[in-house]
Amino acid sequence: MLHLIKYQFRQTVREHVTMFWALAFPIILGTLFYISFGNSDMGEDMDVIAVAVVEENTSGSAQAFLAYLDALDGDIVALEPMSKDDALDALKADEVEGIFSVAKEPELIVAKSGIEQSILKALLDTYRKNTEIALAVGEKHPEGLADAMGELEDWRETTEEVSVGGRTLNPNISYFFALIAYACLSGAFLGVKGCRDIQANLSALGARNCITPTHKMKMLVSNFLVMFGIHFVNIMILTVYVRFVLGIDLGGNPGAIILVNLMGSMIGVSMGILLGCINRVSFSMRMGFCVLFTLLPGFLAGLMFGEMKNIIEQHCPLLNRVNPAAVLSDSYYCMAVYSDTGRMMRNLIILGCMSVIFVLTAFLVTRRERYDSI
Structure with a gap:
């Protein structure tokens, strides 16, 4: 053998x-x-999303939405102030992923569907939901409005990303x-x-x-x-x-x-x-x-x-x-x-x-x- x-x-x-x-x-x-x-490192790091911002109103609610976007600028989105025509041209040329219209009622304009567009929609939905909560508290319990606004501004991570084996691959x-x-x-x-x-x-x-x-x-x-x-x-x-x-x-x-x-x-x-x-x-x-x-x-x-x-x-x-x-x-x-x-x-x-x-x-x-x- x-x-x-x-x-x-x-x-x-x-x-x-x-x-x-x-x-x-x-x-x-x-x-x-x-x-x-x-x-x-696909899935772990993501570039900020280029977004055009069109200011169409200077009311208090519009300025509040603009302040909300400014707080996200650089971390999640990259804001680019533009006129409405320039923003539409940039959207068609894929230079931006969406357009936030800063008006009395904020709006989002997108040209396609994807991960970036879904994130932008989630940001707008979050703002609208928080605005509704603030208005409801102001009407029913005006004395607690300051505390409610402080809670809304206190962003905290509520989930932790882990894998079954404790690894991120x-x-x-x-x-x-x-x-x-x-x-x-x-x-x-x-x-x-x-x-x-x-x-x-x-x-x-x-x-x-x-x-x-x-x-x-x-x-x-x-x-x-x-x-x-x-x-x-x-x-x-x-x-x-x-x-x-x-x-x-x-x-x-x-x-x-x-x-x-x-x-x-x-x-x-x-x-x-x-x-x-x-x-x-x-x-x-x-x-x-x-x-x-x-x-x-x-x-x-x-x-x-x-x-x-x-x-x-x-x-x-x-x-x-x-x-x-x-x-x-x-x-x-x-x-x-x-x-x-x-x-x-x-x-x-x-x-x-x-x-x-x-x-x-x-x-x-x-x-x-x-x-x-x-």
């Missing part, structure tokens, strides 16, 4: 094309992700979780290569192996152990690169990360071994199946479109349970965001069961192979 492992290791690390897809390509893809959006982190999951499945390229080396109709090495008295199960297991070990090192290199070079937070539990990477490497290689044992199919066709069965699960796990996994979870959750890339991505979420050990262990059990089924199926297929001539 040790002899088989030694020479299989030497042969594998010399397969530059296979090693590229299993190690180099995920690192290159992760770097491109980082260049595109990995260092952004970049929303784009899902792409990196899906990336590592895709990299784990890329072990299929190594698995297909390992199967080629024990099949006489695919390579000269496979022919030599088939005429030896070595049991097929021993050859399959030795190949699996070598591919699994090499790919586990590949995934750990990628993880270290993503965590310490790109600076992406993958959670603070190194043991859990190693465990998930271990199972991810296992499912990738075992899937490749199963694909490599498909009968009456050329080696290039098997590699084509590898590309399909790594990219498609990666896409469904959110590698190309971050919300895809959530969409599938809403409409067909079973697909996320049998998609190894989605199961792996969810495991990284459990570590970095949810802090849900039970859910992570369920995912690891699913991956372990898949791996056992793939390897056993591959053995049953290869042990029945017979050749008319070698």
Whole structure:
């Protein structure tokens, strides 16, 4: 067994094309992700909203609304005093997101709907609501008007933004979780290569192996152990690169990360071994199946479109349970965001069961192979 492992290791690390897809390509893809959006803080910081202010009235109520806007200037909105015609032109040119009309009855003019416009409407609704409260207090309890106005001016945070695991993560982190999951499945390229080396109709090495008295199960297991070990090192290199070079937070539990990477490497290689044992199919066709069965699960796990996994979870959750890339991505979420050990262990059990089924199926297929001539 040790002899088989030694020479299989030497042969594998010399397969530059296979090693590229299993190690180099995920690192290159992760770097491109980082260049595109990995260092952004989407959803955490937001620019102030450019707003045109048109003064059409100098009454007391209009001046009160103007004072309200002035208090928000620089923090939430960036006020730009304009004439009405200039403001409309700026709105059409997308230079401002809305127009506040400072009149006896304040108004908001917008040209489209979006987050900025919703915020501006909320600011106007807040002012109107506070004005109604002040008028009601002045009519019914004029002696308490001063206290009421003081309470309205005393702005306090009443909510605290937290995540389940106590972390605030970049929303784009899902792409990196899906990336590592895709990299784990890329072990299929190594698995297909390992199967080629024990099949006489695919390579000269496979022919030599088939005429030896070595049991097929021993050859399959030795190949699996070598591919699994090499790919586990590949995934750990990628993880270290993503965590310490790109600076992406993958959670603070190194043991859990190693465990998930271990199972991810296992499912990738075992899937490749199963694909490599498909009968009456050329080696290039098997590699084509590898590309399909790594990219498609990666896409469904959110590698190309971050919300895809959530969409599938809403409409067909079973697909996320049998998609190894989605199961792996969810495991990284459990570590970095949810802090849900039970859910992570369920995912690891699913991956372990898949791996056992793939390897056993591959053995049953290869042990029945017979050749008319070698």
